Structures are given as C-alpha cells and as structure tokens.
Amino acid sequence: MITVLTGQSETQVEAEPGTSLWLNADYLEGATGWTLKPEGFCKDDICVPVPADGSETFARDDQVNVSAFWDLMGKPSASSAAGDIWYLGEDADSRNAELLSLQAPDFTLPDFEGHYHSLSDFQRKKVLLLTWASW
Amino acid sequence: MYEQLQGEDFEIISVAMDADVEAARPWVNEAAPTYLTLVDRDHVLSSLYNMVNVPQAVWIDEEGRVVRPVESGGSIDILREFDPEAGGFKPEAMERAQAAKTTYMEAVADWAKNGAESPFAFSAEDAAAHVSQTSDDKMLAHAKFQLGCHLARLSRDEEAQALFAECRALHPDSWNIFRETTERMEGGIAAGPEFWAKVMALGDKQYYASVDMEGMPD
Structure with a gap:
C-alpha cells in the first residue's frame, strides 16, 4: 500500500513502494487528478505526450510512472526513504501564474472541532484571510 | 474590532499554521473568536499563497479575486529594537507597532464597508505588482x-x-x-x-x- 499526497488530498493506493511511483492507470486520476490517454498524461486540457523513446520509463502495460512524469513536467515530488509515501507538488511557473491571475486559490481546512470549511463557501463575501501560529 | 466588521458581506477566516493542533487550541479557547478559525497542519496556505511568516493576510473580494496579496497585516519589523536591559521593546518601537496595527485595522474596516471603492483595495494591476513570486x-x-x-x-x-x-x-x-x-x-x-x-x-x-x-x- 502506498500513500499519495498532494496539497489537498491523501489517497491510499495498492502499489509497490520503490524509488519511482508506479501506479495502475485505474488509480491514477483518484490519486493525482491526471489520467493516461492515447495523447499522453492528461489533466483538463493539458496533455504531456509519453516520450517516444521506445523505453518503458513512463508507462508499461497498465502502469504509469507518475514520478517520472512529474519530473518531466518540472514539478517537485518527494518520497519517504522506503518509497511508501509520496508527495506530488506544484511547479513554480504554474503557481506563479496562479498568483498573478489574482484568483484566490481555494483550500479546505478543518476548524478546531474537526469540521471542514472551504474558501469557496464564502463566495459573494469579502474575506480577510489571516494567519497566525502558536509558536 | 475585527469581529464588529463581520456581516452579510464580510468574513474573517483566521488560520493557525500549526502542525500540532493541540498547541494552537489553548490560544483559540482563550480568544474565543466569533469568526471562523481553522488549522493548517501542513502549511498548505504557505504553498498556495506563497506565505513566509505569521501573521500574514490576504484580502479577497466577492468574486474570489485577490485585492491585496499576501502582506504582514498590521505587523511591522521591530524585532531588532528589543532592549535586553529593559527586557522589552523600546517605547518608540512599541508606539510604531501600535500605529501600524491601528492603521491596518482601519484600512480593513474601510474595505469591509466600501469594497472596491476603498482606497486600500488595489486595482488588478497594482495587486499583481504586489504579488511576491515563488521559485x-x-x-x-x-x-x-x-x-x-x-x-x-x-x-x-x-x-x-x-x-x-x-x-x-x-x-x-x-x-x-x-x-x-x-x-x-x-x-x-x-x-x-x-x-x-x-x-x-x-x-x-x-x-x-x-x-x-x-x-x-x-
């Protein structure tokens, strides 16, 4: 069993821990938001073609090397030493484009009673988002 | 003061950037705020909004658009004006810090009331110019x-x-x-x-x- 983390999701998937994150195509979308299509590795209207180098670096049978695609896309990933927990991050160019678009990124976080709230619950209101910490 | 501003069209979302929820809880219990208080154990907001410190604040309008990007809210840099002999900050620094808090809160109040008409809400161009980019x-x-x-x-x-x-x-x-x-x-x-x-x-x-x-x- 492997845990795949993104900024906003945590998914458990049946897969082998290792130095690369190989996922069955069936689990791909649930864990990463991306899918494998004939055009390549796709999300929304973006598709990254599978490099046609004849190797099985990126895909073999019904398995996709997600960490290799992440590298190819210039996105950061990190894994535990045993390769059983993976974090799939966002790249700086995408994040900067989002920041400069001025569209406030949505988030979902718990309150102190464990109930979850999203920024998007407050559409049509002005929101002062304010951080603090105990430390 | 912030609490009085809350109404039909203005909301405060306060977020504790604390990996340990229990470390933050006593502060919330003590302050017992009437506004929404969330906890961000993984500092998701640091990544999403490119935040680097606390407190930091973002103004988001009714359309979900940022009208003041991440900034230190009403906090200013007086850390190096600590007087070890007196065991506190120099009085002049304290006065400046208080003035900064007041100025910022009044600006928030003005925006809560006047929205886009507030002189403190940036135009899209100015807001984009104040975005600090990540790497x-x-x-x-x-x-x-x-x-x-x-x-x-x-x-x-x-x-x-x-x-x-x-x-x-x-x-x-x-x-x-x-x-x-x-x-x-x-x-x-x-x-x-x-x-x-x-x-x-x-x-x-x-x-x-x-x-x-x-x-x-x-």
Whole structure:
C-alpha cells in the first residue's frame, strides 16, 4: 500500500513502494487528478505526450510512472526513504501564474472541532484571510 | 474590532499554521473568536499563497479575486529594537507597532464597508505588482515540508527531521518553516538562540516586509 499526497488530498493506493511511483492507470486520476490517454498524461486540457523513446520509463502495460512524469513536467515530488509515501507538488511557473491571475486559490481546512470549511463557501463575501501560529 | 466588521458581506477566516493542533487550541479557547478559525497542519496556505511568516493576510473580494496579496497585516519589523536591559521593546518601537496595527485595522474596516471603492483595495494591476513570486526551490521545500509533517504524524521523526532540514535550506526566507521545525522555548514559542541568530543575520532584510499602505510605518 502506498500513500499519495498532494496539497489537498491523501489517497491510499495498492502499489509497490520503490524509488519511482508506479501506479495502475485505474488509480491514477483518484490519486493525482491526471489520467493516461492515447495523447499522453492528461489533466483538463493539458496533455504531456509519453516520450517516444521506445523505453518503458513512463508507462508499461497498465502502469504509469507518475514520478517520472512529474519530473518531466518540472514539478517537485518527494518520497519517504522506503518509497511508501509520496508527495506530488506544484511547479513554480504554474503557481506563479496562479498568483498573478489574482484568483484566490481555494483550500479546505478543518476548524478546531474537526469540521471542514472551504474558501469557496464564502463566495459573494469579502474575506480577510489571516494567519497566525502558536509558536 | 475585527469581529464588529463581520456581516452579510464580510468574513474573517483566521488560520493557525500549526502542525500540532493541540498547541494552537489553548490560544483559540482563550480568544474565543466569533469568526471562523481553522488549522493548517501542513502549511498548505504557505504553498498556495506563497506565505513566509505569521501573521500574514490576504484580502479577497466577492468574486474570489485577490485585492491585496499576501502582506504582514498590521505587523511591522521591530524585532531588532528589543532592549535586553529593559527586557522589552523600546517605547518608540512599541508606539510604531501600535500605529501600524491601528492603521491596518482601519484600512480593513474601510474595505469591509466600501469594497472596491476603498482606497486600500488595489486595482488588478497594482495587486499583481504586489504579488511576491515563488521559485522551484521554494516549491520543493513545500513538498518536502508537507511530506515531513505527514511522516511526523506517523511518528517517523527521523525521516521527518531530515526533510525539515532540507526545507530550511531550500527556503531560507520562510519563517513558517523555520519556526515550525526548530527548537521551542518554554511556553512553546520558537524564539530560542537559533531564531535570534537568524534574525540578527537578516542584515538589511526585514523580518516583516513593509506593508505598502498610506500611513503605515515601516
């Protein structure tokens, strides 16, 4: 069993821990938001073609090397030493484009009673988002 | 004061950037705020909004658009005006800090009332110009930090600490990463010798970047 983390999701998937994150195509979308299509590795209207180098670096049978695609896309990933927990991050160019678009990124976080709230619950209101910490 | 501003068209979302929810809870219980108070164990907002310190604030309008990007709210950089002999900040620094708080809160009140008409809400062009951009190293730091927080919750502390050390090196400007992952003093405050050494090494850099707002002291 492997845990795949993104900024906003945590998914458990049946897969082998290792130095690369190989996922069955069936689990791909649930864990990463991306899918494998004939055009390549796709999300929304973006598709990254599978490099046609004849190797099985990126895909073999019904398995996709997600960490290799992440590298190819210039996105950061990190894994535990045993390769059983993976974090799939966002790249700086995408994040900067989002920041400069001025569209406030949505988030979902718990309150102190464990109930979850999203920024998007407050559409049509002005929101002062304010951080603090105990430390 | 903030609480009085809440109404049909203005909301405050306060977020504790605390890996340990229980460390933050007493503060919430003490303040008993009427506004929404959330906890961000993995500092997701640091990555999403490119935040580096607390407090930081963002103004978001009715359309979900940022009209003031991340800034230090009403906090200004007086850290190096601590007077060890007196055991407190110099009176002049305290006055400036108080003036900054008041100025900022009045600006928030003006925006809560007047929205886009408020002189404190930036135009889209000005808001974009105030966006602080991230970098590949910072984004890798956020990835490793969030993985480290997850591992720490599984009591895999050694792995977590190794990742946190990498994060601090990758994103040295992040006080959120630094203070969350380094030594705590009595009372849980991350202001030990390591913290002060880093503050003193800032040189010309600020601990809290100046807020670009009329009437706001540096």
